[in-house]
Amino acid sequence: MLKKRVVLTFPKETVEQPITYHLIKNYDLMVNILSAKINPDEEGRLVIEISGQRKNLDNGINYIKGLGVTIQPLAQDVKWKEDRCTHCTACIPLCPSHALMLDRVTMKVSFDSDHCILCGFCLKACPYQAVEILY
Amino acid sequence: MAKTIAQINDRIKKGEAVVVTAEEIIDLVNKKGVKQTAKEVDVVTTATFGPMCSSGIYFNFGHSKPRIKAQKVWLNNVPAYAGLGAVDTYLGATELPENDPTNTIYPGEFKYGGGHIIEELVAGKDIRLKAISYRTDCYPRKELETWINIKDLNEVVLFNPRNCYQNYNVAVNLSDKVCYTYLGVLQPRLGNAIYCSAGQLSPLLNDPLYLTIGLGSRIFLGGGIGYVVWQGTQHNPDVVRGENKVPKRPAGTLAVIGDLKQMNSQWLRGVSMTGYGVTMAVGIGIPIPILNEEICQYTAVKDSQIYAPVIDYSRVYPEREPDVLAEVNYAQLKSGKIIIQDKEVPTGALSSYAKAREIANILKEWIQGGKFTLTEPVQLLPSVDSGITCQPLNERP
Ligand code: SF4
Ligand code: SF4
Numbered sequence: 289m290l291k292k293r294v295v296l297t298f299p300k301e302t303v304e305q306p307i308t309y310h311l312i313k314n315y316d317l318m319v320n321i322l323s324a325k326i327n328p329d330e331e332g333r334l335v336i337e338i339s340g341q342r343k344n345l346d347n348g349i350n351y352i353k354g355l356g357v358t359i360q361p362l363a364q365d366v367k368w369k370e371d372r373c374t375h376c377t378a379c380i381p382l383c384p385s386h387a388l389m390l391d392r393v394t395m396k397v398s399f400d401s402d403h404c405i406l407c408g409f410c411l412k413a414c415p416y417q418a419v420e421i422l423y
Numbered sequence: 424m425a426k427t428i429a430q431i432n433d434r435i436k437k438g439e440a441v442v443v444t445a446e447e448i449i450d451l452v453n454k455k456g457v458k459q460t461a462k463e464v465d466v467v468t469t470a471t472f473g474p475m476c477s478s479g480i481y482f483n484f485g486h487s488k489p490r491i492k493a494q495k496v497w498l499n500n501v502p503a504y505a506g507l508g509a510v511d512t513y514l515g516a517t518e519l520p521e522n523d524p525t526n527t528i529y530p531g532e533f534k535y536g537g538g539h540i541i542e543e544l545v546a547g548k549d550i551r552l553k554a555i556s557y558r559t560d561c562y563p564r565k566e567l568e569t570w571i572n573i574k575d576l577n578e579v580v581l582f583n584p585r586n587c588y589q590n591y592n593v594a595v596n597l598s599d600k601v602c603y604t605y606l607g608v609l610q611p612r613l614g615n616a617i618y619c620s621a622g623q624l625s626p627l628l629n630d631p632l633y634l635t636i637g638l639g640s641r642i643f644l645g646g647g648i649g650y651v652v653w654q655g656t657q658h659n660p661d662v663v664r665g666e667n668k669v670p671k672r673p674a675g676t677l678a679v680i681g682d683l684k685q686m687n688s689q690w691l692r693g694v695s696m697t698g699y700g701v702t703m704a705v706g707i708g709i710p711i712p713i714l715n716e717e718i719c720q721y722t723a724v725k726d727s728q729i730y731a732p733v734i735d736y737s738r739v740y741p742e743r744e745p746d747v748l749a750e751v752n753y754a755q756l757k758s759g760k761i762i763i764q765d766k767e768v769p770t771g772a773l774s775s776y777a778k779a780r781e782i783a784n785i786l787k788e789w790i791q792g793g794k795f796t797l798t799e800p801v802q803l804l805p806s807v808d809s810g811i812t813c814q815p816l817n818e819r820p
Contacts, residue, residue: 374472374692374775374777374778375775375777376473376771376773376774376775377772377775377776378607378608378617378772378773379771380759380769380771381610381614381615381616381759381769381770381771382608382610382615382771390759392758392759394777395757395776395780396777412530412608412697413607413697413771415474415694415695415696415704415773416694416704417534417693417695
């Protein structure tokens with residue numbers, strides 16, 4: 289089993305295609321949608337985690353490329369620098385996946401990278417430069 | 424029975440003083456009543472940690488050979504104010520580097536500036552100093568470029584004209600687009616709310632009428648010892664207050680000073696506000712002597728009794744309109760959501776309650792250990808009836 293996190297950018301015409309359905313049905317892959325967004329100019333952006341046999345993965349990715357969809361590896365990591373975090377909580381209402389979490393008794397923030405969908409919201413919200421996105 | 428500061432100091436020196444934090448006093452007063460608690464407790468420690476824009480350092484970097492009368496000064500390419508004595512200069516926390524793109528690519532990142540330099544200087548890092556000037560007979564040099572380090576500076580003093588706001592606005596955004604403000608990133612249509620106060624731990628909320636904090640009060644400042652030297656700019660004591668006398672709007676402020684050499688970069692942190700600018704977060708702790716029951720009662724204030732105004736930062740704040748959307752208390756704010764216009768709005772803060780709590784405990788240990796005694800203020804801060812208010816600007820053609 290192999291696992292890949294990728295960002296798919298769809299041109300306007302392909303937005304409507306049921307790509308994830310085909311990946312699952314025709315290529316025997318598991319698809320986990322981490323985030324999905326359609327911009328005002330109707331370009332779509334989908335962040336997915338795909339896992340399956342290497343051969344199926346390669347075939348699936350070729351299928352996506354053939355549709356004119358740009359496929360890029362996902363920013364690999366969001367790094368939370370504990371020593372720089374002041375536990376201000378500015379990021380807490382913005383983190384959609386609760387990867388950044390607040391213990392309301394200690395009022396301290398913690399980070400669980402497994403829940404992070406790499407949306408980048410915390411990056412702009414953190415005043416203390418305590419989060420970093422590594423590509 | 425009333426106590427005096429001298430009596431409390433005697434007890435501190437003997438290691439007998441009873442010191443509790445502004446959180447701990449709440450339970451004590453609850454359990455034992457205010458009368459008994461006022462008798463037993465000598466000092467309550469309060470604290471706050473958050474961005475405080477009116478902050479900065481002045482320093483004397485020593486005379487070069489030959490001498491220069493610095494006319495313009497830069498530190499790591501960030502301009503400092505040089506209109507003082509020949510080699511005295513002031514660096515403000517919100518100053519940006521020369522040629523910073525600011526908001527030309529909106530929203531700007533504002534990664535570096537005055538606040539960050541102060542943090543680095545305190546941490547012991549070398550800073551590049553550049554000065555230029557014109558020639559005089561006594562100061563012939565026109566250019567100077569060198570490294571400076573905190574340990575080599577003659578004097579380096581943190582001097583903040585406005586810190587420690589007594590209460591503050593809660594910022595929300597009623598518009599349809601993201602707002603980048605000094606209170607942080609505000610999502611459209613009431614997407615989030617941001618507050619900035621330590622609430623029940625905050626110094627001036629525990630001494631709402633300035634009965635003990637005044638000029639000359641010795642405080643925890645940036646990890647070292649500092650002093651209150653004046654009311655801060657925009658000090659505005661005469662605002663709407665609750666029955667408990669706690670202001671429901673931004674009110675009192677403090678000007679504070681202290682030797683930067685004994686401070687710690689953990690408590691002076693450069694801050695980058697996306698789309699807005701840079702500033703510095705300052706850690707402050709203030710001891711309140713429990714001289715009588717009234718003072719004790721004020722320190723027992725809790726989050727659910729302290730109200731802050733919710734303000735729209737997409738229009739009302741920038742246009743200096745008076746509208747207040749709602750009043751919410753700090754217990755609600757800290758719970759993670761408030762209700763505004765029937766909508767549940769998630770909350771976050773810019774100030775750190777965890778850090779404020781840490782400071783209150785450090786100050787408590789200092790006092791218990793006998794290494795920090797209290798000072799008698801030379802003069803108290805202007806209070807509600809002082810006639811001092813914060814006036815807006817009346818522009819004249
Ligand atoms: S990138 Fe930041 S805001 Fe987004 S999910 Fe990860 S931690 Fe949360
Ligand atoms: S915004 Fe930054 S400093 Fe504040 S709690 Fe989140 S990660 Fe920590």
